[in-house]
Amino acid sequence: MLHVKPSWKNWHLLTEKGRQIWAFKPRSKDIEEHLHNVDDISDEDIARFAEDFQFDKSGNPNSGDQVFRNTAINAKFREFSGPIPQSSNPEEQKVIDALIKGINYYSYLQSEDGHWPGDYGGPLFLLPGLLIASYISGTPFPRAHREMMKLYLFNHQNQDAGWGMHIEGQSTLFGTVMQYVSLRLLGVDKDHQQLIKARAWIKNNGGATGIPSWGKFYLAVLNCYDWQGFNSLFPEMWLFPKWLPVHPWRYWCHTRMVYLPMAYCYAQRIKAPENELILSLREELYNQDFAAIDWPKQRDAVCEKDRYTTLSPILKWMNFFTNSYEQFKCAWLRKKSTDYILKYLNAEDEQTNYINIGPVNQAINSICIWHAYGKDSTQFKKHTARWYDYLWVAEDGMKMNGYNGSQLWDTAFATRAMLESDLGKLFPATIANSYRFIDQSQIKAEHPTHAEFFRHPMIGSWPFSTPDNGWPVADCTAEGLSAALAVHHSGLVHPAIDVMRIKKAVDIILSYQNSDGGWATYELTRAPKWLEKLNPSEVFADIMIDYSWTECTAACVISLLEIQETYPDFKNSEIRKAIGAGLDFILKQQKADGSWYGGWAVCFTYATWFGVEAISKARGKGYHDDAILTDRINIASGFLAGKQKADGGWGETFESCSKLVYTEAAKSQVVNTAWALLALMAADFGDRKVIESGITLLLNRQTHTGDWPQESISGVFNYNCMITYANYRNIFPVWALNRYCKQYVQRK
Ligand code: LAN
Numbered sequence: 001m002l003h004v005k006p007s008w009k010n011w012h013l014l015t016e017k018g019r020q021i022w023a024f025k026p027r028s029k030d031i032e033e034h035l036h037n038v039d040d041i042s043d044e045d046i047a048r049f050a051e052d053f054q055f056d057k058s059g060n061p062n063s064g065d066q067v068f069r070n071t072a073i074n075a076k077f078r079e080f081s082g083p084i085p086q087s088s089n090p091e092e093q094k095v096i097d098a099l100i101k102g103i104n105y106y107s108y109l110q111s112e113d114g115h116w117p118g119d120y121g122g123p124l125f126l127l128p129g130l131l132i133a134s135y136i137s138g139t140p141f142p143r144a145h146r147e148m149m150k151l152y153l154f155n156h157q158n159q160d161a162g163w164g165m166h167i168e169g170q171s172t173l174f175g176t177v178m179q180y181v182s183l184r185l186l187g188v189d190k191d192h193q194q195l196i197k198a199r200a201w202i203k204n205n206g207g208a209t210g211i212p213s214w215g216k217f218y219l220a221v222l223n224c225y226d227w228q229g230f231n232s233l234f235p236e237m238w239l240f241p242k243w244l245p246v247h248p249w250r251y252w253c254h255t256r257m258v259y260l261p262m263a264y265c266y267a268q269r270i271k272a273p274e275n276e277l278i279l280s281l282r283e284e285l286y287n288q289d290f291a292a293i294d295w296p297k298q299r300d301a302v303c304e305k306d307r308y309t310t311l312s313p314i315l316k317w318m319n320f321f322t323n324s325y326e327q328f329k330c331a332w333l334r335k336k337s338t339d340y341i342l343k344y345l346n347a348e349d350e351q352t353n354y355i356n357i358g359p360v361n362q363a364i365n366s367i368c369i370w371h372a373y374g375k376d377s378t379q380f381k382k383h384t385a386r387w388y389d390y391l392w393v394a395e396d397g398m399k400m401n402g403y404n405g406s407q408l409w410d411t412a413f414a415t416r417a418m419l420e421s422d423l424g425k426l427f428p429a430t431i432a433n434s435y436r437f438i439d440q441s442q443i444k445a446e447h448p449t450h451a452e453f454f455r456h457p458m459i460g461s462w463p464f465s466t467p468d469n470g471w472p473v474a475d476c477t478a479e480g481l482s483a484a485l486a487v488h489h490s491g492l493v494h495p496a497i498d499v500m501r502i503k504k505a506v507d508i509i510l511s512y513q514n515s516d517g518g519w520a521t522y523e524l525t526r527a528p529k530w531l532e533k534l535n536p537s538e539v540f541a542d543i544m545i546d547y548s549w550t551e552c553t554a555a556c557v558i559s560l561l562e563i564q565e566t567y568p569d570f571k572n573s574e575i576r577k578a579i580g581a582g583l584d585f586i587l588k589q590q591k592a593d594g595s596w597y598g599g600w601a602v603c604f605t606y607a608t609w610f611g612v613e614a615i616s617k618a619r620g621k622g623y624h625d626d627a628i629l630t631d632r633i634n635i636a637s638g639f640l641a642g643k644q645k646a647d648g649g650w651g652e653t654f655e656s657c658s659k660l661v662y663t664e665a666a667k668s669q670v671v672n673t674a675w676a677l678l679a680l681m682a683a684d685f686g687d688r689k690v691i692e693s694g695i696t697l698l699l700n701r702q703t704h705t706g707d708w709p710q711e712s713i714s715g716v717f718n719y720n721c722m723i724t725y726a727n728y729r730n731i732f733p734v735w736a737l738n739r740y741c742k743q744y745v746q747r748k
Helices: 006-010 043-052 066-073 090-107 126-136 143-155 173-185 193-204 213-221 235-239 253-268 276-285 313-328 331-351 359-373 378-390 407-418 422-426 428-441 474-490 499-511 529-534 550-566 572-589 604-618 626-642 655-659 670-682 688-701 728-744
Strands: 011-016 019-024 391-394 397-400 650-652 664-669 715-717 721-723
Touching: 006 011, 006 043, 006 066, 011 066, 019 378, 019 391, 043 143, 066 391, 090 422, 090 428, 090 688, 090 728, 126 143, 126 173, 126 213, 126 359, 126 378, 126 397, 143 173, 143 397, 173 193, 173 213, 173 276, 193 276, 213 253, 235 253, 235 331, 253 331, 253 359, 313 529, 331 359, 331 378, 359 378, 378 391, 407 428, 407 474, 407 728, 422 428, 422 474, 422 728, 428 474, 474 499, 474 550, 499 550, 499 572, 550 572, 550 604, 572 604, 572 626, 604 626, 604 650, 604 670, 626 670, 650 670, 664 670, 670 688, 670 728, 688 728
Parallel strands: none
Antiparallel strands: 011 019, 391 397, 650 664, 715 721
């Protein structure tokens, strides 16, 4: 029925409480047994991989998660067999049918533990970090994995022989050098045709001296770049007094947790031993003789194709001092700083069960822990076991995900989408399952070391992925809470999440509100905006502090509005105040054309949906001046209606995110269309034809099983790197169709 190539069937996704591990020909469902899968793959199997994981990125660089989906579904898939509610209008009946088909298909993708697994790839600078960790520590991946990684890397080579920052991006030096090095570490010969061309790309673009600083870091660890060509990370800064605005505890947690292990590697000048491969790479990557390169001069060298942000004069000035300090540094103070950093690394490892906050520090922490305690240490082994949590198999090969998954996030959205109208109640088992996952994922205990290491309190919160990841997120808490409330209202389950836990979630949401009225991601905004002047990354913007975002704020406001409806007596005035300030923040973020910029998905349609949803939900309840709210909703709807394409859909490209202006895609996209429709329906937009033609586009794009095609990439972070949300193509069309059924379809 669905297309399954022979060797796809040999890869199985094992899941347990949200944990996702791909195993090659597993003998059982036991995850532990399949970490470090033995090298028992035959040459025939390898040959089949090359055939079955051929992927042509020229049409669409996004794979469609077919390996997981088609193998998960194939044997057991059935059409929906229950009674389908009827409408007297045949056009409306089509919407009901499509919705039920869409939920039915999607319910087959739910894993036993209740969550929806999915591809979370996209960025191309993650796997190289992991491969460098694996190489330097002498801990190779099994052969099956290595072959699949090679295929992925080759599959994503651009026409011009380079690679981008992410799968849709134009070639950059960062992308190209990192993938090139990865392929070499995986054993590909330098005379391989595709590598010869890639090398030419690198050399034509000035050679690896111009790689951005994160690339310089990885190459230095690999001993293919000299540490002298790297701006000091000044490890002593971790000993600064806490009141200083530049103390790293105030940075955005992702930036903090990446620069922490980087500072350790820098302090120790960790580098792989020289060997034939390293010596050869030094020749392959540069236009000059490696030994003759003037390293200090390369510190700020960045290829123009890579540059997204420029180092500020103040950062250059600080670099001058910290670089000079390296010559006179106080050994005692350096040791004190590295000891502290190592202690902090251990705390992060324990707080996250060795998953770590994300894919970048997972790889770099592994390198530090290997360096500090050795390959045979329990700590290092716990790290390597988690490497597999980040790997994902799709028809384009094996990639590294941008997180250990998007489990809670997708499950919460999916649940809300299905329960938008009572039609979702036709799938009680699916809802009960996802509720179980949501229940299990709410964080129930604090880390013993949370205060010592600057962590925001988290009891009652929800994470983005799994509770083991141990990092609460403000808007994930809001989505978890909204989903739990939706299930409670449906009456489908006996609530396992009691009032106390609901109230704890509310407390957490309230504790996350910033003084500007908005909500940020994982923590409060802890430092002033000028700290951004110290952003050393060149390739990412707005990474230094945790900023308030429209989407995060809207999600929190919506969940608080729902709490007010369900528990009107709980902290009523405090919540009302929080909602009011949140609405003010959202209104302030709205652009003159009525749209909102989205920081975490593509892009204006995403954030405009959030903005409109929050404002419409608050309208008429005395939280704000309703005339103003109505006016803003109308401008936003006008904006969206103005962007509708001739075929009834909406489509934006990732360039909306990096260029900060609405950038229309050639083809409309189901995900953007669904967001625009959700917003217009929330606004109760007057011109029904606009909504109907959008709905028709969703119906026309639906496949015969009830899926939707994987179109362009829909997630983003830090303006410039894109990330895949494989589940969005199901969740949002289902949600939009369901809202349409709720609002407009009359049933017999
Ligand atoms: C995510 C994924 C989820 C996302 C939302 C919940 C959707 C958002 O509303 C708030 C921010 C958050 C939690 C988020 C932040 C940045 C993350 C963690 C990611 C995009 C997933 C990967 C990314 C992380 C920073 C990638 C590693 C790269 C670095 C530059 C460190």
